[in-house]
Amino acid sequence: MTNRATATIHGWLLLLPAMACLALFTHWPAVASLVESFYSTPRGRRPARFVGAENYQQMLADPIFWKAMSNNLWFALGTIPTSIALALLMAVWVNDKIVGRTWVRMAFFTPTILPMIAVANIWLFFFTPQYGLLEQIIHAFGGRNTNWLGSQDTALYAVTVVAIWKEAGFFMIFYLAALQAIPLNLGEAAAIEGASRWTYFRRVQFPLLMPTTLFVLINAVINAFRMVDHIFVMTRGGPDNATTLLLFYIYQVGFSFWDTAYAATLTCVLLALLAIVAFVQYGFLERRTHYR
């Protein structure tokens, strides 16, 4: 009994440093944001006062908030499935014994290690009208000029493509590790049975990759709400909020407008949104996932 008590105390003591950091930098700010969202923004000599749900009412009436939400939804729909599919494809490819696969792996992984601000500056010139890389390719095929980042119809797609490019290589690494953990004899058995490459992938590899897919999916969803660095460089949310994502808007409200209470309100919504998504994914998908 005393042994168990000692073990418990030891366990908690070992957890304490991490817990303290987590509480101080994650849990406390989250709770503080929630509390702040019910107060007005303090300014100069005017202290914060309790305003109830006023900030939330303001949010519901704020067209830019709704625009940011819908942009974020499209951004998520654009990035998540595509980057996961690409990652899987690349992983299966570089898992095979092909010549120079180390180079290919490295090439696929490169976007991940580059700082987003730097690559956004490079992409800015890819998308530049007239002499940008993309324009030169289109010109070679006789296409017309497009101002990719400067038009409301294409700007969101353009920033979505950058996000996919950035993410796919990162997810590929997880798939690659998982693929290498699949025993070789499964592949040999399938070959003896005469299963096609596709059947082997669909019936053996893909189900065995499900835990990885779940992990990658959760990361992809979080990233869809978290990746805004390139927005700062490429569009600053424009034209007319066409590329304003929720987190970018929170930054703007918090640190450009200094409306901290409203920023806290938006943060709470973002937190709630992510929490719901995570619960659904863990609660629902996990039951259908095959763990070895």
Next chain:
Amino acid sequence: MDRRDVLSGAAALAGALALPGMARAQAATEVSFFYPVAVGGPITKLIDTYAADFEKENPAIKLKPIYAGTYQETIVKALTAHKSGTPPVTSVLLSTDMFTLIDEDAIVPFDSFVKTEDDKKWLAGFFPAFMENSQAGGKTWGIPFQRSTVVLYWNKELFKEAGLDPEKAPANWTELLDFAQKLTKKDAAGNVTQWGVQIPSSGFPYWLFQGLSTQAGAILANAAGNTTNYADPAVIEALQYWVDLAQKHKVHPPGIVEWGTTPKDFFERKVAMMWTTTGNLTNVRSNAKFPFGVAMLPAGKRRGSPTGGGNFYLSKKATPAQQEAAFKFIRWITTPERAAQWGIDTGYVAVSPAAYETPAMKAYAADFPPALVARDQLPHAVAELSTHENQRVTKALNDGLQAALTGTKTPQKALEDAQAEAERILKPYR
């Protein structure tokens, strides 16, 4: 180069004044000084040299420049430090942040430090256009330091090709359109290979638009910073002119023109005339592979351009001794000789007429006349748009401008929406 980055060089000066907590232990008054500089290099070195020179002359003051990133990052850091109780004694921040800083109760006016006749002469010595953004309610809250304005750059080679006088820039709106039409070229497929003119519209389109609206005879906001004038007929006319350049006359690229790539477009000969900051002067001088000219913006009903850039501010939470020391430094660094040298080294507009009378500046201008264009335009210049809740109120205008330029709203509707939004935000400040 980003205007904010160009300007960011100057904020480093401010950091040199002491952190209040650390100052007490020492005999010297320590003055911490936040200065916006995004990257190291020549400007940081300049500021460090100034700080060292100042300390040599004033051994009782210890100056601590802190390089704090872009303007946006610097104000975030300065205001966060203010809220936690230990702000920098002085900072260089955007002149348009004046009302924000007053509302946050973060700064003190300079008036109580201006005591002697000499001080008064110094304060009266700045260009009036720069003081418009530095004074409110009869008090002086900011001292101009690294200031800029919008000018027109043109490619003389392309002017010659188009049969225009390469030494003559468009003087008014009609000429601007006329020249731009002659300078716009298309290839066989109908794609434009060279645009006549471009005015950047990403990020902070309001700043360049303010050139147009001023030329149309409108002032975007009142001096008290609590009323905007976005839906004025003259403002609508100005936006209509800009939109027409792109959509009707097709001499200006359609959609949003990126601020950051505009100088590059100019160097690549993709555009014959561009509007951008005087802060790009050194950049253009070293990168343009063709002869170029710099001119005042063309006139509509009148000439006009906004000013821009950064001012010195004094922290309210610093001790009186620190404020006094910081004031001494600010006064020291804005003397005509130093203002002239600063302008020559960085490309910013020197902040006082006296600076242009110094031998150093005269020699520089004789060698490189475009350096004087910004000064000559200053009598026509107006204060950069600045109000209470500044960033939110200007965002309303930015969104409206971008909506009109991308064709989702008419200029009239876009500006009426922007005005309604600004009204809603500013009502509590009247």
